[in-house]
Amino acid sequence: MKYLCLVYLDERRLDELPDGDCLEYDEATRRSGHCIVSEAIRLASDIPPARAGSIEVRPIRPIRETAQAQSQQRAP
Numbered sequence: 001m002k003y004l005c006l007v008y009l010d011e012r013r014l015d016e017l018p019d020g021d022c023l024e025y026d027e028a029t030r031r032s033g034h035c036i037v038s039e040a041i042r043l044a045s046d047i048p049p050a051r052a053g054s055i056e057v058r059p060i061r062p063i064r065e066t067a068q069a070q071s072q073q074r075a076p
Contacts (some may be wrong), residue, residue, distance in 0.1 A: 013053070017049055025048055
């Protein structure tokens with residue numbers, strides 16, 4: 001299952017979050033292979049803007065992948 005993390009933050013608090021923190025988190029997440037994982041809630045809690053706002057985790061319906069798989073199954 002794929003997940004999307006939506007960040008909600010009061011824009012007036014953006015200065016509280018150094019850009020370097022966000023870049024560091026992104027790089028560490030990519031290096032670990034967890035860009036798309038089943039432990040999305042735990043990862044979302046570590047996203048730097050969570051310190052000043054909130055993160056919403058939603059499952060993503062893989063429409064393209066599902067349609068492609070169905071198409072391949074129908075092909076002779």
